Amino acid sequence: MIQAFGLTSNSRKDLPPAVDDVSFEARAGHVTALLGATGAGKTTTLRLMLELQQGRGLTYFRGRPLHRIAHPSREVGVLMGDVPGHPARTVRGHLRMLCAAAGVPVRRADEVLEVVGLVSLRDERLGTLSRGMDRRLGLACALLSDPHTLVLDNPADGLSPREGHWLHGMLRAHATQGGTVLFTTSEPKEAARAADHVVTLDQGRVVADQAAAEFARTRLRPRIAVRTPHVARLAALLAKEARTAHRSVEVVREGGNRLSVYGSTCADIGETAFRHGILVHQLADEIGDMGPGAGPFPGEALEAVQGVPAAGEGPESSEILDAPGAVEPAGTERSSGRVELDQSAPQSGSRVCGDAVVPAGPDTHGGRTAHDVPGARPAAGSGGGVQGGATVSRPPAPLPPLPPPISVRSAPSPLRPLRYELRRAAGIGTGFLTAAAVLVTSALTAVFLARVGHTPQARLLAAWPRELPLPPAALGAGLLGALAFGDEFRHPALAADRGTVPRRLGLLTAKLVVAAVTALALAFLTLGCDAEVLYLVYGRELTEVPADWFLLSASWFGLVVGCAWAGVLAAGIFRSTTAGLAAVVAVPVLVVPLVQKVLQGASVRAAVGLPARLREVFLSQWPFGGERYLTGAVRVIAQPVGGALTLSLTALVCAYLFTTLRSRVR
Structure with a gap:
């Protein structure tokens, strides 16, 4: 159950808030539609409910606000806008990555x-999916953690009628099993057909909160659907009789052999057709639109034939346009965006709702009987229609199956963010391409430096000319670290959890661990490739191991890992890959000169005899030469680049912790 109280967005300069004091309820076991025209505040309302936008008000999901739920993705399945995810990731890889983030078995992705x-x-890239397949994947992401509540923003936008009916059937099946469903739409007929309850927004305020049956009765205009081979003749006769009788009748020609008549009855139209010998294939009541200004359905060209306009209607209301979701009886064929109807149609006396035919009578519920399923498509020849004056309803199609329920361990696992990060990093080829580019660039740079000469062996093996602020391996490690958080904000894969990237320390730790391992591997491979290339080109002279190899190795690996961590932290703080890489480059360009300027001042004392004093402090010699490693680490930090990198990492960690605490306080 969803309970929203007083949702109000922040004011926008001199403009009123987009959402002002919106309160409503979405009950469990029901489908609730949030209806409104474009700009009415539907998406802003959902963002306020999901705590993705600052404002006032409270929203409870089964009695708890979202920030009080330990694992929001297991309680609320969200579909907002396009499906988030890197376009180079496969469909199955994307879902398996989200399984690792939510802590559910990977087999759930296949289910x-x-x-x-x-x-x-499942092996297609996200960037190649069509709009309909994109919506299906979005629903799969929402259902992945078996949530109780589904919140979807205009899920049927851009879908064909058949795909829209399938989607609404899935939502109905979820509600039938006791779940709560809330979706937004701008189409009144879609809300009346697919929902049990309709909340109408206008200019950011709730103007109606009704059951679907009451909404259809009070806010949707009834109309008569007519199909005849003599469309033009019947339309002209109906308009002529309306003018003669001074009645307000509007006849809309929808193309093909179909008419929609507003302000008349099946009896009047049938008598007119009978008197003039016009053959009629369909004559049925339908739920129409919300009146003039309701807006046309994209892609449908309609022609209006007027009777006498109703009082108060201006020129804008002279065209009555059909809203989306026009009824298509069994056997309908679509071609080039137009509707071509066959000769098998439900007879008069039946009510057509969506693609299902149900008897007209007091037992209908918003154009749907109690046993009818929204979006059910009857098969041709299933026995629907009227026989001998008795109304016979077609049997509804079964509800679409849902994934089986899953049992999720509530205890947090420290390996869950690590699994997620591994799947995220290995799911696309960006990391592998970056590593390959670094190895090639480093090898070519080393060969060039050896040819020019005057380069120390340590810098030669690292392919680090003095003119460059950082070697290729350090820049590559910094770029991979920046991508670890930068891709999250550009393609928010964790949107199913909170709609944005959560600033959790477990996620940060996992990214730092994976970035460090990747940086170490890249540093080791770079040294190996550079040494091998130098040996092949110039011989063994340039590949001898230096005498102080330990200190040089510690400095090298510390530099590469530090650059990777700086990229991770900066991208996490500034929400950008570019900002993360800029922070890495700023260390040698800006911070190192500052540290050197500080260290160049007059020194009264020097840290001489540090290893001996370390042994005195710890009273004994460390096993395996531990004081040697500690001394090497201290010397690395004492270097200008090492000191600047340590200073930068300390500042970035403090900034990240500050932003994390601030986001939690909110």
Whole structure:
């Protein structure tokens, strides 16, 4: 159950807030539609509910606000806008990565793929999916953690009628199993057909909160659907009789052999057709639109034939345009965006709602009987229609299957963020391409430096000319570290958890561990490749191991790992890969000169005899030469680059912790 109280967005300069004091309820076991025109505040309302936008008000999901829920993705499944994810990632890889983030078994990815019908596309890249497949993947992401509540922002936008009916059937199946469903839409007929409850927004305020049956009765205009081979003749006769009788009748020609008539009845239209010998294939009541100004359905060209306009209607209301979701009886074929109808149609006396035919009568619920399923498509020849004056309803299609329930361990696992980070880093080829580019660039630079000469052996093996602030390996490690958080904000894979990238220390630790391991591997491979290339080109002279190899190795690995960590922290703070890489480059360009200027001052004392004093402090010699490693680390930090990098990392860690605490306080 969702309970929203007084949701109000922050004011925008001199403009009123986009959402002002919105309160409503979405009950469990029901589908609730948030209806409103473009700009009415539907998306802002959802963002306020999900704590993605600052404002006032409270929203409870089964009695708890979202920030009080330990694992939001297991309580609320969210679909906002396009499906977040790197376009180079595969469908299955994206879902398996989210499984690792949510702590559910990886087999869950295959289960939801089968339910949403994407098994055959599991190896496709996200960037190649069509709009309909993108919506299916979004629903799969929302259902991944078996949430109780589904919150979807205009999920049927851009879908074909058949895909829209399938989507609404999935939402109905989730509600039938006791879940709560809230979706937004700008189409009144979609809300009346697919929802049990309709909350209408206008200019950021709730103007109606009704059951679907009451909404259809009070806010949607009834109309008569007519199909005849003599469309033009019947439309002209209806308009002529309306003018003669001084009645307000509006006849909308929808192309093909279909008419929609507002302000008349099946009896009047049937008598007119009978008197003039016009053959009629369909004559049925339908739920229409919300009246003039409701807006056309994109892609449908309609023609309006007027009777006498109603009082108060201006020129803007002279065209009555059909809203999306127009009824298509069994056997309908779509071609080039137009509707071509066959000769098998439900007879008069039946009410057509969506693609299902149900009897007209007092037992209908918003155009749907108690046993009817929204979006159910009857098969041709299933026995629907009217026989001998008795109304016969077609049997509803079964609800679409949902993924089986899963049991998730509530105890947090320290390996969960690590699994997620490993799948995130290995799921696309950016890291591998970056590493390959670093190895090639480093090898070529080393060969060039050896040819020019006057380069120390340590810098030669690291391919680090004095003119460059950092060697290629350090820049590559910094770039990979910046991508670890930068890709999260550009393609927020963790949007299913909170709609944005959570600043959790467990996630940061996992990224730092993976970045460090990647940087060490890159540093080791760079040294090996440079030495091998130098040996092949110039012989063994340039590949001899230096005498102080330990200190040089510690400095080298510390430099590369430090650059990787600086990229991770800076990208996490500034939410950008570019900012992360800029922070890495700023260390030798800006921080090192500052540290050197400080260290160049007059020194009264020097740290001479540090190893001996360390042994005195710890009273004994460390095993395995531990004081040697400590001394090497201290010497690395004492160097200008090492000191500057240590200073930068300390500042970035403090800034990250500050932003984490600030986000939690909010």
